[in-house]
Amino acid sequence: MGSKTSVMKNTSSFSDFFSLALSWEDKSKYGSHVSGQLARFIISRLYPRSYKYLSSRKIDCSPQKISTLNNVVLSERSSKIYKRTIADSKFWHIDAQKVKPTGLGIKIENSNATSFFDFSSTSLATINRWLSDRNPDFNFPEIEFLFSKISGAVKKWGFRRDAIKLKSQTHMPTFIGHACMTWFDGTYRLWTDPYFFPKSMKYPKFHQPLSPLDFPDAKHIVLISHSHSDHFHLSSLLRLPQDTCFIIPDCKRETPISIDMAFRLRQLGFIKITKLKWWQQISCGEFSITAAPFIGEQPLSSGKKSDLKDFNIGNVYCITHKKKRFLLMADSASDTRRHCLSLAHEIRSRMGPIDYLLGNRINWRLFPVQYLTSPIPQFLCYVPNHCLNVLQEPVMTPDDLSTIASIVEAKFIVPYAMGGAKWHADAAIGLDYFESNRSFPKGHPLSFDLQRSSIQQQLLENWNPLVLRPGQFIDSSGRVKWIKGHSSF
Numbered sequence: 001m002g003s004k005t006s007v008m009k010n011t012s013s014f015s016d017f018f019s020l021a022l023s024w025e026d027k028s029k030y031g032s033h034v035s036g037q038l039a040r041f042i043i044s045r046l047y048p049r050s051y052k053y054l055s056s057r058k059i060d061c062s063p064q065k066i067s068t069l070n071n072v073v074l075s076e077r078s079s080k081i082y083k084r085t086i087a088d089s090k091f092w093h094i095d096a097q098k099v100k101p102t103g104l105g106i107k108i109e110n111s112n113a114t115s116f117f118d119f120s121s122t123s124l125a126t127i128n129r130w131l132s133d134r135n136p137d138f139n140f141p142e143i144e145f146l147f148s149k150i151s152g153a154v155k156k157w158g159f160r161r162d163a164i165k166l167k168s169q170t171h172m173p174t175f176i177g178h179a180c181m182t183w184f185d186g187t188y189r190l191w192t193d194p195y196f197f198p199k200s201m202k203y204p205k206f207h208q209p210l211s212p213l214d215f216p217d218a219k220h221i222v223l224i225s226h227s228h229s230d231h232f233h234l235s236s237l238l239r240l241p242q243d244t245c246f247i248i249p250d251c252k253r254e255t256p257i258s259i260d261m262a263f264r265l266r267q268l269g270f271i272k273i274t275k276l277k278w279w280q281q282i283s284c285g286e287f288s289i290t291a292a293p294f295i296g297e298q299p300l301s302s303g304k305k306s307d308l309k310d311f312n313i314g315n316v317y318c319i320t321h322k323k324k325r326f327l328l329m330a331d332s333a334s335d336t337r338r339h340c341l342s343l344a345h346e347i348r349s350r351m352g353p354i355d356y357l358l359g360n361r362i363n364w365r366l367f368p369v370q371y372l373t374s375p376i377p378q379f380l381c382y383v384p385n386h387c388l389n390v391l392q393e394p395v396m397t398p399d400d401l402s403t404i405a406s407i408v409e410a411k412f413i414v415p416y417a418m419g420g421a422k423w424h425a426d427a428a429i430g431l432d433y434f435e436s437n438r439s440f441p442k443g444h445p446l447s448f449d450l451q452r453s454s455i456q457q458q459l460l461e462n463w464n465p466l467v468l469r470p471g472q473f474i475d476s477s478g479r480v481k482w483i484k485g486h487s488s489f
């Protein structure tokens with residue numbers, strides 16, 4: 001532990017002004033998804049020509065262009081290295097033990113000022129305490145330089161954590177951004193898919209990314225939907241205390257498309273981890289949480305059935321709090337196993353009507369080869385040759401979400417898991433709702449005025465979309481409000 005300093009003592013921590021990046025040592029044979037080494041292997045060794053072709057020019061989705069590109073994929077699939085790799089069980093079953101975090105890079109945004117904690121010299125638990133403690137009474141020599149740089153600027157800027165007077169007693173859900181929502185029951189603070197961004201002087205003083213430091217609650221519960229990095233964001237999780245309770249999908253082993261989340265959490269020092277199987281229910285404080293199947297966002301969303309053994313493992317969650325039911329369906333859709341509307345019927349029959357349906361609705365259609373330039377290039381390795389020309393829809397369409405809302409009798413649809421603020425758009429993980437303005441143009445994922453069939457129009461009469469900006473919450477009457485200290489611009 002670092003020495004006590006007068007600089008830090010009795011002051012609020014500024015650690016949420018720093019951006020964090022974990023470093024990994026990856027000695028697995030082909031690399032893992034968590035370290036990023038697997039993605040690099042796939043684009044540089046298995047599909048170098050297809051990747052170069054895709055990334056060097058704009059590819060439209062015309063069948064002719066894709067057919068040409070698929071011929072490149074097929075020729076790469078006949079290479080020795082490809083055949084050898086695909087036949088090796090170590091490619092499909094990653095030895096998670098051979099991949100471990102080695103350190104944490106700390107950076108001030110828009111500055112070259114960086115520092116690095118080496119986990120061999122500074123324990124992760126100590127770093128975690130510094131990141132999650134609102135009033136740490138210790139500091140680290142490693143970041144003294146960074147701290148002095150940021151503290152002067154923050155003081156000059158006039159930031160005080162108390163200036164953002166978050167009403168801790170806010171019981172209704174608050175939108176943090178992307179797929180991260182938070183609730184408070186008076187004892188426990190519940191988070192979904194935490195993805196925290198550093199505060200920055202480039203954003204308005206009273207509209208900053210929120211972090212656990214802004215909430216003075218001591219006990220935390222985290223629900224993880226699936227292991228994609230914008231939902232299972234490990235450096236964000238380091239901002240939560242080590243006794244945080246995690247509820248995660250029941251993932252049994254690490255594959256190219258699913259991270260062994262329990263193992264990775266234990267590597268970061270978290271020990272309270274519960275794997276919740278589909279249709280299992282758990283209670284924590286005033287929250288009742290049920291896991292439902294995560295269908296969709298798989299290598300194949302449609303087309304002929306394949307004999308895939310691996311899936312992108314995940315949970316959809318139904319949270320009940322204060323007699324209100326919230327269904328959270330981030331990134332789920334349909335796949336070769338099941339259609340999302342059939343799942344919606346089962347959720348309705350098991351859980352009863354839903355008050356708030358949270359989901360994303362993006363017209364994201366692509367041919368399998370286009371996975372190579374997405375954050376999930378490994379999906380392509382699961383697509384058999386005869387499906388290469390089949391257009392995929394990995395996430396829900398606007399019509400799917402609307403129809404699910406009517407099936408589960410949702411009173412409100414809350415669009416989420418699509419970014420939300422400038423910091424999300426800057427990181428290319430979604431939309432900046434402010435930039436999108438109050439009236440969203442037709443076809444925009446937040447517009448909700450897309451063309452629908454007359455039957456759907458009838459079904460949709462009963463619900464209303466609630467568009468939340470990061471920092472807004474839903475009050476007990478279903479109205480959207482800003483948490484105290486935030487401006488409505």
Ligand SMILES: [Fe+2]
Pocket residue numbers: 226228231297331
């Ligand atoms: Fe995802």
